[in-house]
Amino acid sequence: MKTGSFIHNPKLRSFLLKFFGQKNFFWKLITPLLKLQKNMKGECIFCKIVSGEINSKKVYENEKVVAFHDINPQAPVHILVIPKKHIEKITDLGDSEEDKEILYEITKACKIIANQMKIAERGFRIVVNTNPEGGQTVYHLHFHIIGGRQMRWPPG
Numbered sequence: 007m008k009t010g011s012f013i014h015n016p017k018l019r020s021f022l023l024k025f026f027g028q029k030n031f032f033w034k035l036i037t038p039l040l041k042l043q044k045n046m047k048g049e050c051i052f053c054k055i056v057s058g059e060i061n062s063k064k065v066y067e068n069e070k071v072v073a074f075h076d077i078n079p080q081a082p083v084h085i086l087v088i089p090k091k092h093i094e095k096i097t098d099l100g101d102s103e104e105d106k107e108i109l110y111e112i113t114k115a116c117k118i119i120a121n122q123m124k125i126a127e128r129g130f131r132i133v134v135n136t137n138p139e140g141g142q143t144v145y146h147l148h149f150h151i152i153g154g155r156q157m158r159w160p161p162g
């Protein structure tokens with residue numbers, strides 16, 4: 007469809023004039039988007055683990071983060087460390103003090119858990135799959151701590 011015919015369509019033109027002529031058109035536009043975002047968080051499996059709605063085998067928790075056993079372990083030790091705040095992926099972390107603190111608490115938790123699981127000295131791997139080509143399947147930021155066997159390189 008040509009842009010010209012789009013604008014000259016009387017029904018569409020009248021709808022656009024009515025819609026954008028309203029005082030609160032901005033909120034009418036933004037509200038469904040905000041609801042969508044809220045729903046995405048509401049449906050997040052890891053948010054449900056944080057709230058306790060879904061059970062997990064927790065190994066560590068503080069004000070900012072929680073860590074639990076992966077349900078489908080890829081090694082003798084396979085723990086997930088997640089922020090309690092719903093952040094989709096590592097590239098969504100910003101420069102705010104809160105995000106800096108979250109990142110610090112996650113890395114601190116990794117160190118504590120590696121010691122707790124007795125893999126710190128032997129060695130272990132931290133993996134953060136990101137987006138489809140990175141193999142991310144759950145869109146709530148999580149650090150995999152994998153250990154207890156020899157790791158290979160390159161990863162699959």
Ligand code: AMP
Nearest residue numbers: 051062075076077078135141142143144
């Ligand atoms: P990724 O594929 O990097 O997004 O990792 C998601 C991880 O979450 C996978 O290793 C899953 O086995 C794990 N996982 C999914 N659901 C649960 C759950 N309810 N409890 C624990 N781990 C889970």
Ligand code: ZN
Nearest residue numbers: 050053092146
């Ligand atoms: Zn979430």
